[in-house]
Amino acid sequence: MMLEKTKDIARQILEEKKAGGVFGLMKNEWNIIQPHLFEDPAELANLVLEPKWLLAKLAMRILRSSPENYKLAVICRGCDERALIELIKRNQIEKENLLTVGIACSQEQAAICLCERPYPEKLDAGEKVSGVDPFQDERVQKFLTGNDKERMERWADMLKRCIKCYGCRNACPICICDPCKLEDDVWVQRGVVPTETVTFHLIRAFHLSDTCVACGACQEACPVNIPLLYLQLSMRKTLREKYGYEAGIDPETRSPVLSSVFEKPDTDREYPAWINSLGEKDES
Amino acid sequence: MNPEFIKTICPYCGTGCGLIIKVENGVAVATYPDREHPVSRGSLCIKGWSAHEFINHPDRLTSPLLRKGDTFQEIPWDEAIPMAASKLRETAAKYGGDSIGGLSSAKCTNEENYLFQKLIRMAFKTNNVDHCARLCHAPTTVAMVQALGSGAMTNSISDLAGAGCIFAIGSNTAESHPIIMGEIYKAADKGATIIAVDPRETAVTRNAKIHLRINPGTDIPLLCGMMRHIIDEGLHNEDFIRERMEGFENLNEFLQLWPVKRAAEECGIDEEIIRNVAEIYAKAKESAIIYCMGITQHACGTANVLTICDLAMLCGHVGTEHSGIYPLRGQNNVQGACDMGALPNVYPGYQSVSDSAIQDKFQNAWGSTLSDKPGLTVTEIIGLAGKNIRAAYIMAENPALSDPDTNHVLESLKAFDFLIVQDIFLTETAKFAHLIFPSSCFAEKSGTYTNTERRFQLLRKAADPPGNAKEDFEILCLLGKALDLDFSYKNSSEVMDEIASLAPAYGGICFDRLERKGLQWPCPDSEHPGTQYLHKDRFTRGKGLFVIPEHTPPKELPDESYPYYLGTGRMFSHYHTGTMTRRSSFLNREVEEAYAEINPEDAAHLNVKDGEKIKITTRRGSIITTARITKRVSKGYIFAPFHFTEARANMLTNPVLDPGSKIPEFKVCAADVRKESQDG
Incomplete structure (x- = not known):
């Protein structure tokens, strides 16, 4: 459900050219998962959301080596969203060039991370679960x-x-x-x-x-x-x-x-x- | 734009960590850890994080080079390859095939090593092919084959975390195999006792429960004293010995010579401590032994490893998931280079060249007559330059820095009638070449590496080699064809299929099966899932064999003229001959120049302050280096890392060889140290 919804949002972003690319995780024919910049909507069939793989820093580097007006959408969990916001506050990312597709973490993931906020403020797919008190x-x-x-x-x-x-x-x-x-x-x-x-x-x-x-x-x-x-x-x-x-x-x-x-x-x-x-x- | 992220394998040590190379516009620009990798699981050491840094260095070789007097001239490949072929051919015709020597490479892929040894063996009917395993774990392959039947690390890296006791002897795991150190800590966090044996203080010894700072070269006395105590206390595993071992009576009788008291005197450790560690090792449900160059790089290296095998088998600490013997392999693909038969006595899969049935098999498969006479080793090929060996082909090895007694090595490198060196930089060795082939680094090729836990892993190409440089695979195919061999391979996958068809232990290996997590050999057929640990229920050789170790002290001990012990080794931010790490800005920032460690008391005696220059001299030569004053070394002991071309530690080392494996004694020689006057 959450995956399909994320793919739909990502597809819309690419088709409507709201961003030049969507940054997330890709799984290939061999079940190998790695970060990937999706620029072609057809590739989105291979988009996955697991495992937790922090993308904020990689996303920042992509934006910083891109042409000035390149817009990037990032599929992000709560922690990724918070990191991206801190990078905006520290003038590392132009706010206008960043879109986020917020996804919720599972209760299990929250427990592993001892996460107090296992969801982004801008939640686009998935259901919020409650945070953990570390x-x-x-x-x-x-x-x-x-x-x-x-x-x-x-x-x-x-x-x-x-x-x-x-x-x-x-x-x-x-x-x-x-x-x-x-x-x-x-x-x-x-x-x-x-x-x-x-x-x-x-x-x-x-x-x-x-x-x-x-x-x-x-x-x-x-x-x-x-x-x-x-x-x-x-x-x-x-x-x-x-x-x-x-x-x-x-x-x-x-x-x-x-x-x-x-x-x-x-x-x-x-x-x-x-x-x-x-x-x-x-x-x- | 569109950066790509390419998963591949680290080019440094034998741990075989997973890297993700970021590629922008065809250029490798960054390295990230691979969260999904079965060994490294999202971690890397400082070298791994910096693995992209040397790739685009301006010093990369970009064209074949031909010597013209004291300089090199760029020539095209279509001149270089025929010239190499005809020079090698002429030499073989004039002096015989055994006048050709080949040094293959633990940095290159399995497929390239396979092709290299096939080329030397087929084209020149000689087995003069070897590589730098001779300088690191040759005693391991000899001794473990004799005692257990297989020369490889018995268990997997992740198995360590479940051990009850980890006995690390002669391994600076934290600096040389950092990601494996993490597994040791996992075990410690679960309550395992960590015991470290090392004449030096290292991050391993500081974090161990017990550190035995033994006298250099006294490993056998220590291990024999431990075994004697274990037997005296009845802590040996009698069931295991009865069912799975042979030779116990001989060992038991031999150990009469090693009461704990004698062992304690030899290695400079309290009797009580020896008894204590023996009991901890024997009593733990599952105990693992980690060892490395501190064990192997001795003139008694083979005996050292045999003693380790004896101890493990005496307690039945082999053949279960969390016990085992862990020789940590040095280079990223030194396991693979051995597996592929880049050794003078075996074909791929450790099949003896002297066995006529094996010889027939390879003669039929390759369609060529082959020699049944074992060839020469690395040190012999270099040492016989200009005598028995008239021409050599060196692929990505750097004996000018890595081999003992450098002055002698440099003389030898000059003595070849024709020397071909294939490398990514103009190494200290390449400077002696008549012809240089510019080749590709790990990020510019596909193929497989095999890590220290016998795991075949896929390397994925991230970028093209610079200029006119070529993949080693392609160079080997071109040279093979120029020598009239049928080397018309389309890609490395096809070579892997040929390897699988000839070496039973790798019979089930093919590229498609390696994509996700690789496969650990033995993997005899296409259904086999690979092998996590060896010797379960049965040793590779059938029964395990207790072999009597002969203790020989180091061949050169301190005396009046040379009053210090000198040992060489590695440190965390550089790797081997520094060809790659010293061209990585972040790694070189940590340590920019050569140094040697000296104890504060010795420094005071010599009136040397930290950072001042010292001159270290042995019977072979001398170097001037920077003193680093530290209690990490004992009084009377000097430690010099061997990464630095401006002060080559191997100028000093003793080329005396272990008779069993022909490894040189890098770890101990006698040296004199003087303060070097600042203006001199």
């Missing part, structure tokens, strides 16, 4: 509870596995800085593994603190199974609870990190707990 998950609790020292030990133990593939950065739809902080020699020593992996990953985590959409691409790309998504969850939670802000929901709402530069800060605001989460102070 903080109820045992695996997450193992890394986010306990005192500072215990947490630091647990994380350091995980992070020292890092083999410096840069896969988390490469896969992250929002990691787009050029030059990348991880590549300037101040913080992370070149040419050595394991290196200052705690620094490496905290630089990345804080860089993304207000822009991470919890898609999990970092964690899925990690060859050594570091639960990188969990590193972002507390920061996302605090932004939501203390500032009413969530990355990727609305292209017009600025991150509080930016708005505090442009707008007068609200003096009644509390400091979020995570600011101190790796220091000496014990939260309890």
Whole structure:
């Protein structure tokens, strides 16, 4: 159902020339699935929606290497939509050049991803299922509870596995800085593994603190199974609870990190707990 | 516009990860991981993510080149191919077919390796064909064939995650096979005990439960001490030994020589620790052994591997899903190059050239007489240059950096009457060629690679080779035809069909069946689903054989003149002779110049600061390199990666060979280190 509806929408987009191409997943005669830019409606018979395969960053690259007026439609899940919105906010994508075909994730997929919003705001096909509270998950609790020292030990133990593939950065739809902080020699020593992996990953985590959409691409790309998504969850939670802000929901709402530069800060605001989460102070 | 996404296989290590190459206007511009790949499942290491970077490098060779004095001149293919054919022919006519040597390539496809060995064997009636497996896992094929009947990794990569104990000896898995390291962590997360044996500290040893920092070259004492303790404690698997093994009494008697105390003294490890790891390995329900160059690159490499086999079989840790012996293969297709018979003693499928029935089979199939005399190995072909070997054809190998005792290798490379090198860059070896064929890289060809878990995988062409460069497959066909062989293959798929018809273990392999996930050999017929793990119920050779390992210490140990141990190896951002990685900007950014690791105490003694130049000298030669001061190496031990042309670690290494497999002893020699004056 959802697949057929998505194909219909995609076909309409191509036939009515609303976009030059539809970016999604294709399954070939050998059941091989891979990203594909559909430009011919006849190819849409091979469109598939599974498995979850984040397309936002690939879509951005397609748009950035296309002629100025090329319009691209992207078949996207909730996380892809949120990532694309963040890329618009960071001036990586022209809003006018992007169309989305929003599809809903299954309850099963939401559970795998620990996803709080397993659907896009602009939903075109499929039924919304309810989100999952990641903080109820045992695996997450193992890394986010306990005192500072215990947490630091647990994380350091995980992070020292890092083999410096840069896969988390490469896969992250929002990691787009050029030059990348991880590549300037101040913080992370070149040419050595394991290196200052705690620094490496905290630089990345804080860089993304207000822009991470919890898609999990970092964690899925990690060859050594570091639960990188969990590193972002507390920061996302605090932004939501203390500032009413969530990355990727609305292209017009600025991150509080930016708005505090442009707008007068609200003096009644509390400091979020995570600011101190790796220091000496014990939260309890 | 319309970018295309082409699924293919990584060109670096033997893990065989899935890549997706993004192609824009016919040019490979980016690499992404393949979420659906059975091994890598959406992950890649730093090299995999950077695999597209060297493809469009301006240094790519784009035309056949003919030596004119000290320079090269571009010539067309229709001159280059006939010239190669006539030079090789003339040489064979004058000195005999055994005066021709061929080095095939673990970087090339199965089909290309098959054609290469077929060309050498048919055209010149010689078995002088070998490749760089000689320098990495030759002891594995010799020893595991003797003990188990098959020289390949027994299990699959994903099987590791279910092991109860993983014993990693002489493998820097985290840097050399990073995606396999992920499987080790999966096992650890489920409660497996990880034991690492390495004279150096690595990411593996730091993340292991127990690290045994043994003296270099004392693997056999350690393993024998462990076995002795296992038997003394009655932890050996008696049922397994009775039903599936032979030679236990001999082994048991031999192990009387190796009480734990003696083992502990030899390898510099506490007796208690040896007992402890022996018990952990023996008692786990399923234990896996991972090993690599730290085991094989010794003058006792074959004995080292035999000892590993003995330990595994003593405990019955072979032939089940999560146990096994894991020799991690180095090159992307070194498994395949061996499988395809790019070896001097066997045809494709490890069928002996000296067996007359096998010889008949190949003579009939190929319509040619063939030699039954085993040929020469890599180091012999190079070493006999200008003597027994008058002309050589080297396909995508770089002995000028990869072989031991470089000074001697360089002299040899000059001594060939005629040398043809086929490569994608003007390598250090190609500079010695009389004739150079420009060829294609992994992204510019179709065919198959076989990874370390025996998985045939399809390579898909993403871009055309640059300029007038050609696919190696096409070059081989052209040369074959010029040598009057029937090499009129339409494509590599047709070659695979011929391979399947001649090598029973690959009988069921054909391109159509490989599309989605590939197939693991043995796969004898078109219905067979492939083999996840070997030696279930029965060893390939019937019964498993305990072989007595002869312990020989390294041939050259530190002395007064050369007081340091020197070992060579790899590091995470570069690969082998650096031909590709040093032309990848992101990889080269991590490490831009040669270095050697030295312990802080030694550095202080030599008054060397981190980043200063040192001169390392052995009986073969010396290099000047940058000191990296680190406790990763023990006092008295120097580690030098061998990727760097400006300071070739192999200038220093000892060319002494393991008698069983003829692998050189890269891992240990004696060296002297001095501070190099900054202005000198």
